[in-house]
Amino acid sequence: MRQNSDYDTIQLNPLKPTIKMQTLKVELANRSYPIHIGRNLIADASLILPHLKRKHVAIVTNTTVAPLYLAKLTQTLEAADVRVIPIILPDGEAYKNTETLNSIYDVLLQNRCERSTTLIALGGGVIGDLTGYAAATYLRGVPFIQIPTTLLSQVDSSVGGKTGINHPLGKNMIGAFYQPQLVLADIDTLQTLPAREFSAGVAEVIKYGLIRDADFFDWLEVNMAKLMQLDEQVLSAAIYRSCLSKADVVAKDEHEQGERALLNLGHTFGHAIENAMGYGVWLHGEAVAAGTMMAADLSQRMAWLSAADVARIKNSFIAANLPINPPKLGATKYLDLMGLDKKVENGKIRLVLQQGIGKAVITSDYDTEKLTATLSLC
Ligand code: NAD
Ligand code: GLY
Numbered sequence: 001m002r003q004n005s006d007y008d009t010i011q012l013n014p015l016k017p018t019i020k021m022q023t024l025k026v027e028l029a030n031r032s033y034p035i036h037i038g039r040n041l042i043a044d045a046s047l048i049l050p051h052l053k054r055k056h057v058a059i060v061t062n063t064t065v066a067p068l069y070l071a072k073l074t075q076t077l078e079a080a081d082v083r084v085i086p087i088i089l090p091d092g093e094a095y096k097n098t099e100t101l102n103s104i105y106d107v108l109l110q111n112r113c114e115r116s117t118t119l120i121a122l123g124g125g126v127i128g129d130l131t132g133y134a135a136a137t138y139l140r141g142v143p144f145i146q147i148p149t150t151l152l153s154q155v156d157s158s159v160g161g162k163t164g165i166n167h168p169l170g171k172n173m174i175g176a177f178y179q180p181q182l183v184l185a186d187i188d189t190l191q192t193l194p195a196r197e198f199s200a201g202v203a204e205v206i207k208y209g210l211i212r213d214a215d216f217f218d219w220l221e222v223n224m225a226k227l228m229q230l231d232e233q234v235l236s237a238a239i240y241r242s243c244l245s246k247a248d249v250v251a252k253d254e255h256e257q258g259e260r261a262l263l264n265l266g267h268t269f270g271h272a273i274e275n276a277m278g279y280g281v282w283l284h285g286e287a288v289a290a291g292t293m294m295a296a297d298l299s300q301r302m303a304w305l306s307a308a309d310v311a312r313i314k315n316s317f318i319a320a321n322l323p324i325n326p327p328k329l330g331a332t333k334y335l336d337l338m339g340l341d342k343k344v345e346n347g348k349i350r351l352v353l354q355q356g357i358g359k360a361v362i363t364s365d366y367d368t369e370k371l372t373a374t375l376s377l378c
Helices: 005-010 045-051 065-079 098-110 125-140 153-155 187-193 196-210 212-226 233-250 258-266 268-277 284-301 307-319 331-338 369-375
Strands: 021-026 033-038 058-061 083-089 118-123 144-148 162-167 170-175 182-186 353-354 362-365
Touching: 021 233, 033 233, 045 065, 045 182, 045 362, 058 065, 058 098, 058 125, 065 083, 065 118, 065 187, 083 098, 083 144, 098 125, 098 162, 118 125, 125 153, 125 162, 125 170, 144 153, 153 187, 153 196, 153 233, 153 268, 170 268, 182 233, 187 233, 196 212, 196 233, 196 258, 196 307, 196 362, 212 233, 212 307, 233 258, 258 268, 258 353, 258 362, 268 284, 268 331, 268 353, 284 307, 284 353, 284 369, 331 369
Parallel strands: 033 182, 058 083, 058 118, 118 144, 144 182
Antiparallel strands: 021 033, 162 170, 353 362
């Protein structure tokens, strides 16, 4: 195992019982915002109040998360004299669409919400993406806050301002870059998360190690069992390190002109899986895990990644109870679906591939026959 100052930070900077939370910042000049990570944060109004223009919020959540955390968050805010409008949506990726988006606008308009009303997303990535897009577009833009309650949303979707909805012809095809005022990652909410959803979030955690943080990948290999048991120290360290990576990438390339596309490792393959199987059948993180294995297979065929490294990647997904074998759709179907992805430029699919663990590259400079060979296995 490597030892360096970054790695020490992981070991020495997990959440200690005496430390309530850790904070890092997404640096985007006058649109910078904090990410707080810690326990029982939704009970602390003082973290939210400084980010409200007016004591008026609409909390957008769903039928699963509302019974768990809506009352608590509402009490926290109402005790601080904040007026709360709840918006409870149906649960599921299948509802990340224009109809649901319109139902958010309906409630905001019926309640005469103004530009100074803050939307709060309380839920996983589906709620975060929908609420963020509603905030970006309602009255041409109102402030919003992310309170992510899944591991995936705490380490990925709540950070960086990608918001949007699905179109029948493709995932996340309609959307906007629109940054939140604040991200509040309350790790206590993960206690109620189904194990399968937790695993899906671990796929995105592993992703950061694979893309740009080999030390983190080493650390994850050692600590995966504890992470899967929701060990508080390991969990908070993993979320912190993931957010640090994402915040750094977003600060450098907010609108995905370059480096940010690395975060799509496994996603072009994964989006094809999600689309083919029907949104919600494979969880996003599961599709990313299998998609990352496809990227690893092609990288190995290109002689960029060793068999030993492919095995390490595979074992990390297995340890996180994630699928490693993509569904058998056939190369033609995969190519067709991958062609729908946003990462297509001038008809050529740009892929994120690996030139080692911790070193991902964005490239269209791969052998198309080797890509077909990878896809033919599936
Ligand atoms: P999700 O939002 O569907 O949540 C997963 C399930 O867990 C849902 O049933 C939800 O109701 C439930 N849930 C949420 N919090 C819970 C809790 N604390 N306890 C119990 N149940 C809880 O899925 P997700 O994995 O969070 O997010 C996936 C979505 O995020 C996809 O739509 C994907 O496209 C999007 N995404 C966006 C970005 C981005 O940068 N904006 C990045 C990655 C993924
Ligand atoms: N999840 C990829 C990104 O935010 O860019």
